[in-house]
Amino acid sequence: MIIDEAVQTVAAAMINDGASLSVPVDLISGRILSAIHVPAQFEGGYIELQSAPALAGAYAPVKDSSGNALRFTAGSSTVIHLTPDQAYGLRFIKLKSVDASGNAVAQTGDAALIVVAV
Numbered sequence: 001m002i003i004d005e006a007v008q009t010v011a012a013a014m015i016n017d018g019a020s021l022s023v024p025v026d027l028i029s030g031r032i033l034s035a036i037h038v039p040a041q042f043e044g045g046y047i048e049l050q051s052a053p054a055l056a057g058a059y060a061p062v063k064d065s066s067g068n069a070l071r072f073t074a075g076s077s078t079v080i081h082l083t084p085d086q087a088y089g090l091r092f093i094k095l096k097s098v099d100a101s102g103n104a105v106a107q108t109g110d111a112a113l114i115v116v117a118v
Contacts, residue, residue, distance in 0.1 A: 008116060009115075014112050021097075024055050025115055027115070028117065032118060033117045035080065039077065041076065041111055044099060046074055046099065050094040051092060053092070059094050069102060093115070095113055095115075097111070
């Protein structure tokens, strides 16, 4: 299958060794986050999203309509599928590795999570 790169964004959201929060990712205006590819070396059972109005802006947790942090189960070597309503309107994001209680989980090696926006 050939994928037209003009209609999607694929970027690495690197969580560096010793950190729990990824570098910021620009999903490009008009695109919606649709998938997160989690590498085998990922540590932490969940991923939470953070967003900001600008790449260098202040990032805050993304919450659902009930006010809960948007958290996804994220085992190693998995792909998380997001529905459009979960990520609509997010352009600049960071990914955070957390445990079931939402506590940060530092990586013991670099983890390059791949995000796809369409």
